[in-house]
Structures are given as structure tokens and as C-alpha cells.
Amino acid sequence: KAGVTQTPRYLIKTRGQQVTLSCSPISGHRSVSWYQQTPGQGLQFLFEYFSETQRNKGNFPGRFSGRQFSNSRSEMNVSTLELGDSALYLCATSIDIGNTIYFGEGSWLTVV
Amino acid sequence: AQSVTQLDSQVPVFEEAPVELRCNYSSSVSVYLFWYVQYPNQGLQLLLKYLSGSTLVKGINGFEAEFNKSQTSFHLRKPSVHISDTAEYFCAVSDRGNFNKFYFGSGTKLNVKP
Numbered sequence: 001k002a003g004v005t006q007t008p009r010y011l012i013k014t015r016g017q018q019v020t021l022s023c024s025p026i027s028g029h030r031s032v033s034w035y036q037q038t039p040g041q042g043l044q045f046l047f048e049y050f051s052e053t054q055r056n057k058g059n060f061p062g063r064f065s066g067r068q069f070s071n072s073r074s075e076m077n078v079s080t081l082e083l084g085d086s087a088l089y090l091c092a093t094s095i096d097i098g099n100t101i102y103f104g105e106g107s108w109l110t111v112v
Numbered sequence: 113a114q115s116v117t118q119l120d121s122q123v124p125v126f127e128e129a130p131v132e133l134r135c136n137y138s139s140s141v142s143v144y145l146f147w148y149v150q151y152p153n154q155g156l157q158l159l160l161k162y163l164s165g166s167t168l169v170k171g172i173n174g175f176e177a178e179f180n181k182s183q184t185s186f187h188l189r190k191p192s193v194h195i196s197d198t199a200e201y202f203c204a205v206s207d208r209g210n211f212n213k214f215y216f217g218s219g220t221k222l223n224v225k226p
Binding site for chain 1: 163
């Protein structure tokens with residue numbers, strides 16, 4: 001059974017640019033959450049999508065956005081990149097509430 | 113809102129010795145508790161979870177944890193560690209209204225020495 005797939009795995013962007021990260025969940029999983037992991041702030045919840053609707057969100061500025069498609073694949077977008085956005089972005093998926101959550105290997109974003 | 117404290121940022125231990133990784137949480141509502149492990153350059157893997165019922169939870173790779181409501185703790189234990197257990201361990205909490213929204217601790221790096 002295929003796991004959670006995140007693309008791209010590594011990318012380098014320049015300040016002011018925007019970036020889009022993709023997450024393909026395990027087949028049958030309809031909930032997709034995103035987390036940012038940095039050495040200073042640790043793991044922080046960005047948002048969760050379920051059936052194409054944002055069901056929950058964390059405390060991040062509006063530059064961080066996401067969406068979910070009808071096939072449950074999700075994308076997150078960060079606009080006007082700042083140096084502090086350099087992080088590992090993790091996607092986590094599950095069937096629904098109460099089910100085990102599986103994490104992808106993440107997308108490493110470096111902003112220069 | 114919930115918060116999680118992992119007091120030990122690093123725990124060195126010799127192979128075959130027992131280990132305990134500490135986790136304390138703060139919440140005004142009933143919580144669900146989780147331990148995840150992260151190997152270098154990888155995502156997080158679920159070790160075990162407490163949703164309800166027995167306070168002693170057994171997970172994969174010989175790990176177990178005990179939920180203590182009065183002390184608001186969920187410490188992770190293993191009676192005998194292996195070199196392959198070297199990784200970073202994260203404690204996380206969520207609640208009934210926001211099950212898929214995890215609050216993570218800052219992590220504990222377990223370094224198993226031969």
C-alpha cells in the first residue's frame with residue numbers, strides 16, 4: 001500500500017517568491033493536514049482539509065494557504081517567501097477523525 | 113488550547129538499558145495523546161496512542177506509555193533499547209473537537225550508544 005507522497009522533496013526559493021507543495025494521501029484517506037517543522041519553533045499545525053473544505057487552521061499568516069481537490073490530493077502555497085519560512089513541511093493524512101494519522105517524508109524548503 | 117512539554121531535549125543511553133522519555137501536557141478538556149518517532153530525513157511514524165480505556169498503552173518496537181491524568185503525563189518507556197532506536201521522539205496531544213490538530217512537544221533526541 002503506497003504511503004503519503006509529498007513533492008517536491010527539496011527545493012530552494014528566493015525571498016519574495018511563492019512556492020506550491022503537493023501531498024498525495026494514502027488511498028481512501030480524505031483528511032489532509034499540513035505541519036511546519038523548524039529547529040526553533042518545532043512542529044506547528046498549519047491547516048487541515050477534509051472533503052475539499054478547510055476544517056481547521058493554525059496560527060499562521062495569510063501568506064500560507066492550502067486547498068484540497070476532489071481526489072483528496074492537497075496543495076499548500078506560501079506567497080512572498082521570507083527567510084523564516086525555511087522549514088520541513090509535513091503532510092499528514094487519515095481516513096477521518098479518530099483514525100490513525102500517517103505522515104509523509106516532507107518537503108524541505110530553503111529560502112535564500 | 114493545549115500544550116506539551118518534553119523536558120529532556122536529549123537522552124543518552126547505552127544499548128540494552130531501559131529508557132524513559134518524559135511528556136507532560138496541559139489542557140482544559142479531555143485529550144488524546146500520541147508518541148511519534150522521526151528518523152533522520154524522514155517523516156513521523158506513530159509509535160502508540162491513547163484515546164481511552166486502559167491507561168497503559170503498548171506500541172510498536174517494544175515501546176509502551178502510561179497515561180496519568182492526575183499528573184497530566186504520558187511518559188514513554190522501553191525496557192531495553194537498541195542502536196536502531198536512535199531517533200527523535202515527539203509527544204503530541206489533540207482533543208475531541210480537533211482530533212486531527214496536533215500540538216507537539218519540542219522533541220527528545222534519543223542517542224543509544226553501543
